[in-house]
Amino acid sequence: MNIKISEIENSESKSQEIHFCEIFEEFNKEVPVKAELTAELAGQILKISGQIKAVLVLTCDKCLNEYNEELNIKVEEFFTKNSIEEKYTDEYEIKQEGFIEDLNGKDEIDITDFVYQTVIINIPNKCVCGINCKGEEILKKYTREEITDPRLEIFKRIKIEKDN
Ligand SMILES: [Zn+2]
Structure with missing residues (x-):
C-alpha cells in the first residue's frame, strides 16, 4: 500500500x-x-x-x-x-x-x-x-533434579571412565 x-x-x-x-x-x-x-x-x-x-x-x-x-x-x-x-x-x-x-x-x-x-x-x-509464566520454576526444578538424581551420577561416572 x-x-x-x-x-x-x-x-x-x-x-x-x-x-x-x-x-x-x-x-x-x-x-x-x-x-x-x-x-x-x-x-x-x-x-x-x-x-x-x-x-x-x-x-x-x-x-x-x-x-x-x-x-x-x-x-x-x-x-x-x-x-x-x-x-x-x-x-x-x-x-x-x-x-x-x-x-x-x-x-x-x-x-x-x-x-x-x-x-x-x-x-x-x-x-x-x-506474569504467571512457570518457566523459571521449571528451570529450577530441572537443575535440582539434575544435581540430586542418582541415575545422572551414573552417567557422569561412565563418561569419566571413558575419558580415562
Ligand atoms: Zn512463559
Whole structure:
C-alpha cells in the first residue's frame, strides 16, 4: 500500500486518512496488523501519525511456549520531501527532536513497509508469556533434579571412565 505525496498536496485538506489492514505472516498468520493513520503535509514536511495495532505470535524466553503479544503503537514520524530545499525554521525544530526521513524527492511512501518496520522496532527485547509464566520454576526444578538424581551420577561416572 502506497501513498502519494503529490495527491496529498493537491487535496484541499493537505492530508490523507490511511486505513491499513494487512496480514504479515511472520507476525501472525491469522490476525492482520491494523493501522489508523493520518498523513499531513505542511510545506516540505509530511507527518504520519496515528495508531498501529498488532497481535504478535512470540516465543516465551522462559518457558519456550508460543503466546500472543498485543502491541498498540503510537506513531509520529516526519518525512521531508527534499533536504536540498532546507530553508525552513520549523523543520529545524523537528530535526532537533528526532529522526526525520529524507524522501529525496520521491513522491511515494510505502505504508506497508512503514507499518512493518514500526512493528519490528517495537517487538519487546524480552519475551515473557505473562506474569504467571512457570518457566523459571521449571528451570529450577530441572537443575535440582539434575544435581540430586542418582541415575545422572551414573552417567557422569561412565563418561569419566571413558575419558580415562
Ligand atoms: Zn512463559
